[in-house]
Amino acid sequence: MFENLLVQGLSGLASASSLFLVASGLTVIFGVTRIVNFAHGSLYMMGAYLSWTLVTALPRGHLGFWGGVLVAALIVGVIGVLIEVLLLRRIYKAPELFQLLGTFGVVLIVQDVALMIWGPQDLLGPRAPGLRGAVEILGVRFPLYELFLIAVGPVVLGLLWLLFHRTRWGTTVRAATADREMVGALGVNQRMLFTTVFFLGSVLAGLGGALQLPRESVNLQMDLAIIAEAFVVVVIGGLGSLPGAFLAALLLGQLQAFGILIFPKITLVLAFLVMAVVLVVRPHGLLGRPPASAHAAHVVEPPYPPATPLVRYLGFAALALAVLVPPFMGEFALIVFTEIAIMVLFAASLHFIMGPGGMASFGHAAYFGLGAYGAALLAKHFAAPMELGLFAAPLMAGFAGVVFGWFCVRLSGVYAAMLTLAFAQIAWSTAFQWVEVTGGDNGILGVWPSAWAQPKLVYYYLALVLCVGVTLLLRRAIFAPFGYALRAGRDSPLRAEAIGMDGFRIRWVAFIFAAIAAGVAGGLFAYAKGSVFPTYMAIPRSVDALLMVLLGGVQTVSGPIVGALAYTWIHEQLMRSFDLWRLFLGSVIVALVLFFPQGLVGAAQRLTERRK
Amino acid sequence: MTIALPRRAALLGAAATLATPAVHAQEGPIRIGEINSYSAQPAFLTPYRNAWMMAQDEVNAAGGINGRRIETVFRDDGGRPEDAVRHAGELVNNERVALLSGGFLSNVGLAVADFANQNRRLYVASEPLTDALVWARGNRFTFRLRPSTYMQCAMLVEEAAKLPARRWATVAPNYEYGQSAVRWFKELLTRAKPDVQFVAEQFPALGRIDAGATVQALAGANPEGIFNVTFGADLTNFVRQGSTRGLFERRSVVSLLTGEPEYLDPLGDEAPEGWIVTGYPWEELNTEGHTRFRENYRRRFNTHPRLGSVVAYDTVSAIVGMLRKSGGTETDAMIEAMRGLTFPTAFGEAEVEFRAIDHQSTLGAYIGRTALRRGRGVMVDWRYADGRNYLPTDEVVRTLRPQG
């Protein structure tokens, strides 16, 4: 018994090492550049693919294998530098989190490029020379390569520690991690610093991927499989903290290894459960320090100008079109229009907390999905009609907003965003695993509208009225004292508190409003699709919401609306027309990011201001 | 209300491209709307699409169906049921397809099936394995080709029951397919052999197995037999850790789908030996029909067919057979034609039938043992397990499927 537990612990250590390698690069990059680098998983995947190519092409033996692994990691480093120089460097001044949009474009591009180069089939690399077999530990066999991996983690941590404490460059990196503003003051060449940090982070990601070669097959799902977990490790450890990331990786590795002995089905959600607990107890992770300022200091939020007559005219024209044109369109156009209307509300609801509230959410799909489930569960278990379902949707989402929001709005920045993600994943896994009630991943079917709303045109108008209505309500709130109070808390929490505002309550209520609005959207979506699945609250849908808001321009009030229209439209068009739609969508996103770093509406506003 | 320019542009664009759905003359080609997770599951669906095109070209070269060509409109759902439903709407309303087909993931299949039911369209589900598709949530408009989770489990249990193993452990991906496979295996094996014991179960997250810990957890329970449901990358990682740690030594392993080239090929010379698996022995299967199919496929695509290729080819064969029988593309007529339809399979075995009772086809699977030949995994000692022998009795099926 004891020997089994010991080896179980060792297995956990090996996984922890692998995880740490990826997370270390991510945390270094975040610490200095404050970029939420979605493409980190893609760099990891490229490390694995490149090492596969090199190792299988090079002669067998130590040199061929280890040389291949190292060269692959270095090539990934160069790719990282290219991404930084060609894309990210141009958008450092953009609003917070905007860079996330750019790196997401890179993820999409890499997925299709990898498919083109390496083909769809999983690739199995050779085992590491000299480390093929196993050793006996108290009579239980344990792979040599796993032992090697257990050592790699601490060694890399040690090397990084030396690099950061014994070199001038490393000292600068630490200074920049502790206080971003100081770097400019010190006269450090910031460009060079960012580029070199990106190189280091990418090499670590590439190395992490390359070292998986003797352990796992190389496949096209590696990027997304690792990225969420890597972020969880970084956040549990404390953003920018290497020892923190190491500790977090150890913690997760061990909890995973022993957790499955007791709860085999916990694998889906374990990492997120741990993150939620850690963040509730320690709002800045295990070893993280509170950021110098809650809101990124270099971003001065622009005012929200009232709608100009031109914008008003365009808005009315668009609404008139949305009302008058559909009767003359085909059924499918109505389906797409309905979906677009729903996405507009979904994006607007996220923007409500993200723009005026200054709180990003990586898990906003939870409220969308819970709205959909609220309606679907009533329909399934109580045969409730649509009218009741549409009423239950915002209730269910709002209730989740009350509970989750109470925890989330206490935190700030990426920590808050990651806590929303943790709750979303917990909600998602509940829907996924509570098969008796939710139908599991097979979802709930037969959620169709009441008879009067069955015709697509009628349902479209129903969706339009509700979505435009709630969106306008949110907009009204933004320009009312509540929206101002929300912005006040974002602009200066200190001043807000000093004029009697309860920032926590204001943000909490805003969070609940946003959840309710997302719930309305989710409920409408359920009846539009006729079925509800856990994918409605999975990470990709949360990412969609973020992309829509950022694409339109988070600093503008109309941004989410335009962003939702543009994104849904482009996505739908590309997905229908191209085999390589991810490559095209990724390229379009990257191009938009480069040309409109303030988002589409932000760019339009600047254009009209310049004309004046 | 401020909605700026792009919205208007988008709306105008919409009006231009969407307002005029393509209208096709009654005597034009017959169009099939094929929805699948092409970008999310390329390993399975690239060979699938290849064979689909091959089958379609063969049919058209032979003069089509009563002189009408068949045409396929492909759509990628990206693994999201909600996108699949949108595509279904587009295919039916804009592309004017006569019927829908495809589906790899079970939840996508169920979503499209429900759409088909609601919109009164025929849906020929090719891949999705979930039993619910034809049983618990079956409907009049949906037919499914592949042998279901239940059927494949039943095939494996037949072999597992012959083994001396009493203490069993299971490992399966943590989603509906994995869960129901384990449930059926347990239920059917216990029925066949009441003294079996299940000593451990593992449910790694799909695509994210922590193979070392999972293998160790199974080994710790010291089972005599292991039932594996993992596939794809999870399977590869599981096998690597399992063989290095000696998990499979002196133990029987019974494994779903592992004999399919999609999953066996990537394992290369590390393919496990002696596992009892369901799959597709493409190399040794030399029935007349299959030899022709394999050589045609190889000539055209310069690689061997995978199981996905057979599934696609058979789906097209079934649709073609149905269209010949129905004599038109009217949904009710097509459904009538589907019920009890018999059609040839690329396996070259006996004709397959779409059962009228539950709309499940009787397509079978090959069951055999894995072995290493010339540095790669193959199936040996295989036999064809005809699907009709692995379905519950009609009385039971009636209780499983909503009637009326």
Place this chain on the structure above:
Amino acid sequence: MTLLVEDIHKSFGGVQAVAGVSLSVQAGELLALIGPNGAGKSTCFNMLNGQLRPDRGRIVLKGQDIAGLPPRRIWRMGVGRTFQITATFASMSVLENVQMALLSHAHRLFDIWNPVRREDPARAMALLERVGMAAQAGRPCGVLAYGDLKRVELAIALANDPALLLMDEPTAGMAPSERVALMELTAGIARNSGIAVLFTEHDMEVVFAHADRILVLDRGRPIAEGEPAQVRADPRVREVYLGTGATHGIA
């Protein structure tokens, strides 16, 4: 007596930051809290404005003990504040900044319906008038000069008709001419409206020119208190300031 502080203490991990400070401020009176760096001024200040809870001692505002209440509650009891580094809402106009304080005072922050733009600006404009910022009411705070921001802060601080104004280094970061103007403005408002003012300040010229009374802290303890002339003459004060080298303005 507007504010009465009795024997407050605060320590951080064994280090005694404030040890037994008592003070009082009357309506219309300006009390300056001075001392070298680390004397405990900020800690003292933060206990008064609610950011820190005293370990013991009483802080009585108009007869009510406010020790340990959060800043927002203290504000509602009639305490206005300005910050050492100005804190305003950068994305809002000068007028809107003041209106926010007024809306908060009127308990209307959870109003999600009535546009702020349609609020009657009269009261906010009157406040801006008092600090000489009416002409810039429409400009966003994000683009204002620093001295102007200080005035906006003063207007915000006056919005709830405070009985007490807490000003942390009110003239920090300002040009000398602006300093005098701001302090004269403050003193005028305080005396006309009967507002008690407690401020900390580094600039001794400002302190001795404008304070009615001065309290000197050193290492967390009061070492002198009295009118400017008395304090200026106090040998212990001179010693403390000579010791730190920060003598400008004293002699």
